Amino acid sequence: MADPNLIAYLYPTGDRLLHLENALRTIRMAENEPRRIEPLIEDRSQRSSQAPEDEANDCLYENNDGDNDGYHDQEEASNIPNNDYSPGLQLRFDEWRKNREGFVIGTSRNCDIVLPRRESLSGLAPRQCVITFDDQGRLILRDVQDRRKKGGTAVTYNGKGEQKCRTFTWILSGHKFPERNQPINIILHENLKFQIVVAHQDIHSAAYQENVAQFRLRVATNLDDISFGGFGLESLNSTAAPSGAQSPIRDVILLDNGELGRGAQAVVSRVWNVSTGLEYASKEPLSKRFRKRLATEVDILKQINHEHIVKCIPEWSTAMPEPRLVIEYIPLGTLEQQAKKRAITGEESVAILHQGLSGLRYLHEREDPIVHRDIKPSNILVQSRTPHIHIKLSDFGYSKESQDYLKTVCGTRRYAAPEVHNRQSYDAAVDVWSLGVVVFQYSHGLPDLDRTTDFDGVNCSRILEALTTKTKQSHCPMLRFLSTAMLVAKPDLRYSAHRKMQRQ
Structure with missing residues (x-):
């Protein structure tokens, strides 16, 4: 004993x-x-x-x-x-x-x-x-x-x-x-x-x-x-540093508590604060060539404060000389991971739409608008699913602050808007398309898409064809909303995040 x-x-x-x-x-x-x-x-x-x-x-x-x-x-x-x-x-x-x-x-x-x-x-x-x-x-x-x-x-x-x-x-x-x-x-x-x-x-x-x-x-x-x-x-x-939730202090020791994810450019680790016991996620570049992109992400997230966008811990996030992004730890991981564990319900799809648009409206209506440019399930974090789903947009590595039209072809092909595939100049409307694809995917399923890596617009056409067919076969309000407001080929006919929220 x-x-x-x-x-x-x-x-x-x-x-x-x-x-x-x-x-x-x-x-x-x-x-x-x-x-x-x-x-x-x-x-x-x-x-x-x-x-x-x-x-x-x-x-x-x-x-x-x-x-x-x-x-x-x-x-x-x-x-x-x-x-x-x-x-x-x-x-x-x-x-x-x-x-x-x-x-x-x-x-x-x-x-x-x-x-x-x-x-x-x-x-x-x-x-x-x-x-x-x-x-x-x-x-x-x-x-x-x-x-x-x-x-x-x-x-x-x-x-x-x-x-x-x-x-x-x-x-x-x-x-x-x-x-x-x-x-x-x-x-x-x-x-x-x-x-x-x-x-x-x-x-x-x-x-x-x-x-x-x-x-x-x-x-x-x-x-x-x-x-x-x-x-x-x-x-x-x-x-003594108080325990529980609190404002972070600059003096901190964060210890590696395992890898959360790894992409082509950066690795995200779970880290533990030795003084408070609180956990965070820390993102660091995999090589020198990706430092600038992470530094940009740090600078952008330090300006953002919204309930449906992942929270940056500015005191511990640095752009120079070695970029490191420390954000809140979201225990359930990504939307992609959660969908594999338990199917996303229709009610959750509506919540994802509403919360995603809320985050996009905040980004797009800033004095210096921020275009995310890579909205997809693996860049949407799930804070909770009980009693209701709560999501947060994350991974701003491709994000851009701009009031002008953008030209760089970037993002993930399956979720990229037609104007990106067509190498046309584009604006914040590309985020609206990408979120629409995510919602369509989990509410009704996407058609079989081309698995090549070329930006050729083929997938956009297949998505629009599938959406048109399903909308004609169903009286689902979600499908009508997606087909008239978000998944629209011409970006100038797509609703802004603000107009979509008013329609819901």
Whole structure:
């Protein structure tokens, strides 16, 4: 049975002997004795490489302890101890601590976990970081140093991360990402690292939630208790990044959580915010030749704010020098993917039409109109299908800001308007045609189309023939609307997005 009062263990880790020696010295310090745990299994082969405990404690606070740091910097730790063979430190709900904010880590003797003062650990702060809980009951680590200084703390998840930050928060548990990306290592210094092993607890159980509540409210009973106010720092409650939905901050670490999609020009990855637990989608070019197109997409999406257009996170999206587009994460993927999982209903087709036109109207009626130029099912994201479908237009890689006619042949042939196939100049009406093809496809089905890649107009003719035939055979209002307002060969006879919305 799991120990309900156990929070986590800290074990030595690192790829050099110096990492392990410094971590072991920390564990053996007299100040940390109440939290110390002995190895589950004694490894006699390690005795020769580990200094005796008394010797280690004798030099904990010497400024120059005689480390041969240059030697250790180059010597590899060929056999990193298994946790069963290593002593460690345990963090528990039922143990006394000095600081009400959590388990404070630093070189000050007022910390809950005291770090050694050694030449090889120069730069460690008196109060460096704290392990505590956020308001969702997730275990977090928070660096509490002055953000104006260099360096800081870092946390890695299965090797991902390692950016040093000050006044920054990392989530350690309570989310699938850290659970799936083990080990989690806390890097306090280039020569001092710990692996944190979080106890498996049911974070939704009443007992766990009560323990967390008491942890966050508890004031240490020792008269020498020093909270963050005594350190000259703000309370953790006022400096930690709040959890849940919020406005993004510029200081962010986004870690790769798997690929969402890959095209000819760019790759889209699912990324995880280590401070909030929120997920986003990140788009990056596959090669230098596609950087300009993605940079243009970044610039366009930064100007857009509409409920049926994917939302860009401008603080984290950059056009130069390396373009990167960060957008909201849409969990259900594309309309194309959803249609394969469950057929799009007639009611959903009407909603796609209405919502798509709403987004196009917003784009086309701007002072500098934006023409998408590549409306298709794989560029329409599905936010939800329950209780009603909610879509968002995405992938503005071919988009163009222009009040003039456009000439470039681009987009996807199946959904491209006749004037694009015919190499004629065109305007925003091409988006209306493309959306009409999408709606026709899911409401009544498209005819067999030519699979070649040439823009020759053959598919447009077949679509119009099929639409005419089905409209004559049916009294469906949707077909009549498509045939008179959207899927019209001459662009000047096509309704604008605004006129179509008025007709619905």
